[in-house]
Amino acid sequence: MAKRETKHRAEQYAEDVRSGKIVACHWVQRAVERYYSDLDQALDKGWVFSRKHAERAINFIEHLRHVKGKWAGEYLKLEPWQCFIVWNIFGWLMAGTMTRRYTEAYVELARKNGKSTLAAGIALYLEFADKEMGAEVYSVATTRDQARICFRYAQDMVRFSDLKSYALVTRDAIVYEPLGCSYKPLSSDARNLDGCHSHGVIVDEYHAHRTDEVYDVMQTSMGARQQPLMLIITTAGLDTSVPCFAYRKTMTQVLDGSIDADRNFAIIYTLDDIEEVDSPAMWLKANPCYGISLSEEWLHDQYDKMKREPSKIANIMTKSFNVWMDAPTVWIPDAAWSGIKSIVPMEALAGQKCVAALDLAAVNDYTSLCLVFNIGGRYQFLWRFYIPEDKYHNRAEMQRENANIEAWVRNDLITVTPGNVTDYDYIIRDIAELSEIYDITAIAYDPWNSSTIVPKLVEQGANMQPFTQTISNYAMPTKEFERIVGLGIVDHYDNPVARWMLSNVVIREDVNGNRRPDKKKSSEKIDGIVAAIMALGQSMSDRVTEQHIYERRGILGFDDDDDTTEGDNLYDYDNDEY
Numbered sequence: 001m002a003k004r005e006t007k008h009r010a011e012q013y014a015e016d017v018r019s020g021k022i023v024a025c026h027w028v029q030r031a032v033e034r035y036y037s038d039l040d041q042a043l044d045k046g047w048v049f050s051r052k053h054a055e056r057a058i059n060f061i062e063h064l065r066h067v068k069g070k071w072a073g074e075y076l077k078l079e080p081w082q083c084f085i086v087w088n089i090f091g092w093l094m095a096g097t098m099t100r101r102y103t104e105a106y107v108e109l110a111r112k113n114g115k116s117t118l119a120a121g122i123a124l125y126l127e128f129a130d131k132e133m134g135a136e137v138y139s140v141a142t143t144r145d146q147a148r149i150c151f152r153y154a155q156d157m158v159r160f161s162d163l164k165s166y167a168l169v170t171r172d173a174i175v176y177e178p179l180g181c182s183y184k185p186l187s188s189d190a191r192n193l194d195g196c197h198s199h200g201v202i203v204d205e206y207h208a209h210r211t212d213e214v215y216d217v218m219q220t221s222m223g224a225r226q227q228p229l230m231l232i233i234t235t236a237g238l239d240t241s242v243p244c245f246a247y248r249k250t251m252t253q254v255l256d257g258s259i260d261a262d263r264n265f266a267i268i269y270t271l272d273d274i275e276e277v278d279s280p281a282m283w284l285k286a287n288p289c290y291g292i293s294l295s296e297e298w299l300h301d302q303y304d305k306m307k308r309e310p311s312k313i314a315n316i317m318t319k320s321f322n323v324w325m326d327a328p329t330v331w332i333p334d335a336a337w338s339g340i341k342s343i344v345p346m347e348a349l350a351g352q353k354c355v356a357a358l359d360l361a362a363v364n365d366y367t368s369l370c371l372v373f374n375i376g377g378r379y380q381f382l383w384r385f386y387i388p389e390d391k392y393h394n395r396a397e398m399q400r401e402n403a404n405i406e407a408w409v410r411n412d413l414i415t416v417t418p419g420n421v422t423d424y425d426y427i428i429r430d431i432a433e434l435s436e437i438y439d440i441t442a443i444a445y446d447p448w449n450s451s452t453i454v455p456k457l458v459e460q461g462a463n464m465q466p467f468t469q470t471i472s473n474y475a476m477p478t479k480e481f482e483r484i485v486g487l488g489i490v491d492h493y494d495n496p497v498a499r500w501m502l503s504n505v506v507i508r509e510d511v512n513g514n515r516r517p518d519k520k521k522s523s524e525k526i527d528g529i530v531a532a533i534m535a536l537g538q539s540m541s542d543r544v545t546e547q548h549i550y551e552r553r554g555i556l557g558f559d560d561d562d563d564t565t566e567g568d569n570l571y572d573y574d575n576d577e578y
Contacts (some may be wrong), residue, residue, distance in 0.1 A: 060124075110286045130227075238314055443463065
């Protein structure tokens with residue numbers, strides 16, 4: 001009696017996904033069903049599944065070693081989901097030629113799930129074990145540094161395995177001399193890609209590619225090869241206009257069976273619904289290594305960070321939960337803002353100290369005034385908005401910006417001033433009236449375009465404080481705004497104009513991680529939010545200056561327990577400082 005073959009981990013994975021034993025998203029389920037369907041239709045389609053070829057590729061990769069983390073130096077042990085991917089890519093053959101069926105493979109999953117390790121292992125198999133003379137294998141990405149990530153994994157794998165006896169490892173290449181094969185990293189500068197005759201291409205982080213130029217060039221470069229393979233391995237991105245998202249959409253249609261693409265393998269690990277991010281039991285859908293190489297603690301930390309800092313939602317959702325976000329335009333999601341209920345009544349603000357800020361309009365545009373209070377550990381924001389009459393009567397422009405503006409004017413949420421520029425006398429009048437109700441300690445303003453209004457406000461008794469428009473000046477109050485919104489300690493009194501402007505904000509970030517609202521990149525008006533951040537920044541500055549220098553230095557306020565001894569000198573004459 002013939003000995004029954006042991007079920008491979010890849011096959012067991014497929015069964016466990018199909019049965020529901022493994023929590024899997026719709027697209028993983030579809031990839032599994034496609035595998036079973038292809039097994040049923042193989043003869044009719046002209047395919048064969050070779051267990052031998054699939055196992056050979058898996059065995060090769062598992063004779064490589066881990067190069068990072070707690071398993072560094074140990075032999076790789078592919079996880080069942082990784083086995084399933086390799087099983088499909090290398091196990092399916094064309095019946096006539098016995099060459100690989102799949103020429104392209106699309107794998108999408110969250111970061112820290114071992115995609116670089118898997119990609120490096122596949123790249124090395126294509127170079128060393130695919131029996132292709134002169135095989136050229138490349139890692140391509142938007143930058144050479146990104147392309148080198150997978151390549152460096154492969155370099156170290158070769159150095160720590162028996163392959164080192166057959167390979168020449170240099171800074172820019174891994175060369176397998178017996179067959180004249182090589183593996184190199186390349187940047188996305190398509191001009192440098194001409195002349196390649198690719199047997200294997202690893203496209204890393206495809207979501208970052210702005211055009212299809214690299215994909216097209218590398219696909220063309222595989223034309224002379226008998227069984228080439230392009231492996232696209234990526235996380236979700238922040239821009240749905242990029243080629244990766246279009247490619248992904250096609251792959252979902254392939255998985256759903258609405259498009260035939262028999263030479264393309266695809267599997268996508270993601271959440272089925274964005275609300276599943278609140279259920280840790282669902283995180284496995286986007287993170288197949290959750291609880292294995294990806295620690296539960298780290299992913300929980302990412303989730304908590306996202307809840308604390310709404311500005312990080314888009315980035316964490318894409319990178320840690322593999323959900324596509326069309327989010328260069330998303331700073332603080334509307335749900336985070338509108339979900340905050342105002343607690344301190346507006347009437348309770350009368351007589352309370354506050355700081356104000358003016359974001360002055362350019363010609364024919366909005367001017368915003370914002371007052372910021374701090375009562376009971378919460379921050380209260382009151383806004384006034386102004387637009388010139390000529391702009392208001394430009395109905396086409398008003399409709400383009402927001403169809404609700406006319407209603408906001410009727411409800412006194414926006415003041416229309418005569419002419420084609422904002423009449424500053426209206427603002428001066430309002431500040432005078434507000435000063436009778438609230439204790440406005442300072443008014444921050446943008447020095448640009450302020451020469452007309454500032455002297456009049458000073459004459460009226462206002463404490464005017466210039467707020468320079470540098471990113472470093474905005475960094476701390478922008479971060480503070482994110483923090484207090486994330487904690488829900490904001491009373492915004494459901495101001496619809498402010499809510500609309502918040503939804504328009506695009507954040508600019510410098511190399512040091514400093515952030516500020518960017519008027520140039522924001523598609524619509526954000527002036528009210530800019531004024532709020534300026535006022536918050538002024539209030540933070542006031543809190544610092546209120547603390548006397550001697551108190552900050554610890555020189556004043558000695559109590560009875562002061563242990564300063566005779567001879568201690570509180571003044572450093574050499575350095576001329578306390």
